[in-house]
Amino acid sequence: MYQLLKQIAKTGIVTEPAPNPDENLRQLGQRLSEIVLRHFGRALAIRHVDAGSCNGCELEIHAANSPYYNLEGLGIKFVASPRHADLLLVTGPVSRNMEVALRRTYDATPEPKLVVAIGDCGCDGGIFGESYASCGRVASVIPVDVAVPGCPPSPSAILQGILTAVSARTKA
């Protein structure tokens, strides 16, 4: 126990500041009212859905939970069911074998809800494209609010995408 506490004390706090929202990532107009977004911004429940990725994006979602990014410190939490979620974080080109599961997960998420598509494949189908087995981008199956490109996008980029989705559009 002493060794464990010593290691914690030695490590200290490594968390870095969160990135700012980026309006360029937004796909649809702002769909939710500012009041709703203000609540989401403080305590956001995310359900992750891998709809067919190569698992590279999952590595970076895991990394976003590491102490450097400290998602929970920002009030963002991953939840085990879409019924508890405010936001779906979707990776992959959507494989045709996952199309129904993704639709059902979206339907099971209570309104008001947001969708953030992660990675080049989620944005435009990526290297897998559209085929007999792939529907391509996430937006071809469910509405997408924010899309984060990258192969895979870094944890900061993922975090930025999430924060963009829950931020009210700033007036230019």
Add this chain to the structure above:
Amino acid sequence: MPAHCAVIEPARLRGACEAARANKERLVALWGSDETVRGGGYALHVALAQRAGLLWLTVPLPREHPRYPGIADIFPSANRMQRAAYDLVGIHAQDNPDHRKWLRHRAWPGGVFPLRKDFDTAGRYAPTDDRYPFVKVEGEGVHEIPVGPVHAGTIEPGHFRFSIVGEKILRLEERLGYKHKGIEKRFESMTLADGARLAGRISGDSTVAFAWAYAMAVEGASGTEPPRRALELRAVVLEIERIANHLGDLGYLGNDVALSFGFFQFWRLKEDLLRLSAALFGHRYLMDLVVPGGVARDLPQGGAERLLERLAAILAEVATLRSIYDEHAGAQDRFIMTGQVTPDLAEKLGLCGMAGRASGIWHDLRVDYPIQPYQQTQVRMATHTRGDVAARASVRFDELVESVRLIQALVPRLSSGEIRVPLAAAPDGSCGVGWIEGWRGEVLVALETAAGGRIHRLHPHDPSWQNWPLLERAVFGNIVPDFPLINKSFNLSYSGHDL
């Protein structure tokens, strides 16, 4: 890497496999191909690991009713591979009691085979009914828990059907294929040069292993000799990939037994390494670095020192964390004798790779068939025999230390010279094999070229094919809440399997 090809008649297939099995040789992969464009019918391909190297058997099959004698009773891991070969190419394994579909769900109907050459790639099919008969366990108090394809954590999709009584697992049946996104068909539309990018995205966590196996296959088919410095750099990044994945898994093993301290500590170390990879090689996961003909980027000025310094720091912290894990009664109580695969069962069913080495199956391509630069560094294999979660954690710790040693041996003595040579032209119909010990186990890429530097057929094989069926056995008699822990201790790839 020693590899041999042979063509045999279907009638001789079982005899060859029985002899291989008796000789303690292993089934590496099984797949099908369409040879009608070359005036033939179809073909079955079987890759075996012999003592002398890899043996690639090709079994020509007729155009009408392509069928072959099944080998799942000889090599149990062939079962799912045979079913996948039917779903994709339409070649039929005779006398196999399990004829259920495997990779086909509802995206295309039965009787249509995507990897046939006359398959209409522009065609789309109305979703079909997706019925799949799971084996039912009956008895007083037995009930089922269906889990997935969408799981509770950040995990890839797949379906697990548990039959339980009380909390105890009586049976687990997996259904995979949800991530099938047509990778093999996609390869056939690509040039040999372009395919490298796709190979690096078969299973993102093993991008270096697959990219190297792909490069090795293309280099073999085209007779290209990569420079020595490139081979050394490939080994350096393959070992970085192994370290990064083992760090991540060790963190999650802590997390899954409520020791979140472990998760935060190991993922801090992993993040440090990922950032350094990005700084040195331009990508956190080292994607697109290994290319046919060599590597795309050299280690920058001062990079060697930074890498060695970082690894020394990681090694020191991992030693501390290992002693914390070892002395943590709560963690050890959950790890020891949980999710056990005994050496006997592992041998019978063909467990391989890192999980195999934890269950007495002591194979590591870097040791069994060392290629350069492993011939010069030599690799000490990490082994265990208990085959439980604790053993798989222990093998990860040992391999992590060994990978650091390998990088420490390689980096100060990197050969001078170029890092990439132009790819020679590969004639139509040439074959190449890539076989690399990734962090999870042995990754195979088998390639046949088409005219114009294109791909006739490419089969990438992830060791998860062999190990998924063992997960079903590892959970016998365990309690449902230990499933996530057992699953994570294997950490198998869905994408690499579903293709």
